[in-house]
Amino acid sequence: MTSVSIGETPPRQGAGRRLSTFLYRHPRVRLWALLGLPFLWLGLVYIGSLLVLLLSAFWTTDSFTSELIHEFTLDNFRRIIETPVYRDVAVRTISMAAAVTVACAVLAFPLAYYMARITSARTRNLLVVAVLMPLWASYLVKAYAWQVILSGQGVINWFLEPLGLTFDGRSNVGLWLVFTYLWLPYMVLPIYAGLERIPSSLLEASADLGGRSLRTFLRVTLPLVFPAVVAGSIFTFSLTLGDYIAPTLIASDQFIGTVIYREYGTALPIAAAYAMVPIAVIVGYLLVARKLKAFESL
Amino acid sequence: MVEPRLTRVLLRLGSAFTLGFLYLPLLVIGLYAFNGQVVQRWPIEEWSTRWFRVAFENDGVRTALKNSVVVGLAATAIALVLGTLASMAIARYRFFGREVVTFAVILPIALPGIITGLALQATIKDVLGPWGVTFGLGTIVVGHATFAVVVVYNNVLARLRRTAGSLDEASADLGADSWQTFRYVMFPQLRTALLAGGLLAFALSFDEIIVTIFTSGAQQTLPIWMYSTLFRPTELPIVNVVALFVILVSIVPVYIAQRLAGSGGITPTRTKQAATDV
Numbered sequence: 001m002t003s004v005s006i007g008e009t010p011p012r013q014g015a016g017r018r019l020s021t022f023l024y025r026h027p028r029v030r031l032w033a034l035l036g037l038p039f040l041w042l043g044l045v046y047i048g049s050l051l052v053l054l055l056s057a058f059w060t061t062d063s064f065t066s067e068l069i070h071e072f073t074l075d076n077f078r079r080i081i082e083t084p085v086y087r088d089v090a091v092r093t094i095s096m097a098a099a100v101t102v103a104c105a106v107l108a109f110p111l112a113y114y115m116a117r118i119t120s121a122r123t124r125n126l127l128v129v130a131v132l133m134p135l136w137a138s139y140l141v142k143a144y145a146w147q148v149i150l151s152g153q154g155v156i157n158w159f160l161e162p163l164g165l166t167f168d169g170r171s172n173v174g175l176w177l178v179f180t181y182l183w184l185p186y187m188v189l190p191i192y193a194g195l196e197r198i199p200s201s202l203l204e205a206s207a208d209l210g211g212r213s214l215r216t217f218l219r220v221t222l223p224l225v226f227p228a229v230v231a232g233s234i235f236t237f238s239l240t241l242g243d244y245i246a247p248t249l250i251a252s253d254q255f256i257g258t259v260i261y262r263e264y265g266t267a268l269p270i271a272a273a274y275a276m277v278p279i280a281v282i283v284g285y286l287l288v289a290r291k292l293k294a295f296e297s298l
Numbered sequence: 299m300v301e302p303r304l305t306r307v308l309l310r311l312g313s314a315f316t317l318g319f320l321y322l323p324l325l326v327i328g329l330y331a332f333n334g335q336v337v338q339r340w341p342i343e344e345w346s347t348r349w350f351r352v353a354f355e356n357d358g359v360r361t362a363l364k365n366s367v368v369v370g371l372a373a374t375a376i377a378l379v380l381g382t383l384a385s386m387a388i389a390r391y392r393f394f395g396r397e398v399v400t401f402a403v404i405l406p407i408a409l410p411g412i413i414t415g416l417a418l419q420a421t422i423k424d425v426l427g428p429w430g431v432t433f434g435l436g437t438i439v440v441g442h443a444t445f446a447v448v449v450v451y452n453n454v455l456a457r458l459r460r461t462a463g464s465l466d467e468a469s470a471d472l473g474a475d476s477w478q479t480f481r482y483v484m485f486p487q488l489r490t491a492l493l494a495g496g497l498l499a500f501a502l503s504f505d506e507i508i509v510t511i512f513t514s515g516a517q518q519t520l521p522i523w524m525y526s527t528l529f530r531p532t533e534l535p536i537v538n539v540v541a542l543f544v545i546l547v548s549i550v551p552v553y554i555a556q557r558l559a560g561s562g563g564i565t566p567t568r569t570k571q572a573a574t575d576v
Contacts, residue, residue: 045440053416130317138504261412
């Protein structure tokens, strides 16, 4: 290949060579040599931790000392199902996630379509980077920026003041705006990729057969790109469900994330049991998404 | 072009609106870093760069920045090793449970950060605590490395799929041992993918707050310092400067990584050909 002249030197006969020969003859050992460390880390550290969390949901705490009592009980789940507050918060968070997903899809579509089908290859690459950069810009900075923008003396109210209007930034509408902003790039990229995969010939065929552009869009483009929208919605939905920083900074209502965050210090079992709500919703969502062939668009 | 003129104009307007929506908030917070006053009012009346000096000399910021860099480097190193190993196994082998490995790599970023954070915290406190493990930079690194594996994994896997396994076999036929094959044949092909994955892993770690809060104990990283300072109005000008700094630190690696990942490692056309031949 490059500067190594392997052919001229006779093969070394050391331990390295014997090991190589052994590995070559035993692909299974080779595989485990590769997988061992990642398996230990993700399996033990991560999956193990998730199991510990799952188990804690069945324990309880001493009401005086807040110490964990390792006794199996279903009380935590019963409390979460029977207490109206927990139910309201869950419904509010899931509705928020749905509203955010819709807003992201509406905002993402024109840009994704423009990138995939209208503009030149050069502009397209620039736009991909332009969408990626805000995605990676610090999440906390973005949430904080919106707190500043939405505040009473911020940009939005400065803009609305001449019109005699004010916008209450510390509200669920404000939070909806912020979540939409935060997760928008996660929606643009899969839709863009999905649209790019549709062959132009299909759209031209539809036009040749007399399909007007709206009809082509509704009957050809939309069904083909729908799995990609679902793929994007996995992110917008799941990220909204678990967030607690943005709700703390922007809204005054409680959300699943803020409740878990409030409870975990004193009542880990309750927090753990409540954490099963977003996990269940997301796993359910992923199963539906898989049925809709969304995973191929990730 | 199937789209009529009016549609194209509307799409262009819609795209401009969405892009503006994506960038204006970043621009606004960038401008606030130059706000001379302590009050965060729009429009900015007094422009100044004096908060840059104040932020630079702030002990809390310095310690937090140092912690963030140390944690970021350590987490990136672990993620590079684990991500590369896992992607090599997935790209070159077919085995029972392959899907499970793919799933386990992706899970840490698919589940909300609060779940990962809470799970790690419960484990460190209740399971590892009795063994003498305490919260600190080490536990932050463990958390960050866990979800940073996936970006390295994705980058390296994408590259491995474009390169041919037959090159490794050819290297072995020519007498190279496993290490030589990795060092002289695989590594040159993976170099840019590793760099891109590493940069993204660092950016991911440098920004992370949700998992960090659960695993940090008394240690502060830069995002944690920011989050705790947000609730102190008189120190917000310093937060603005740090915010601008953090945006730049996280955006620049992404730009570089994008360019690296785009341009292939070695002779992309030939390897692609080889890959299709297999």
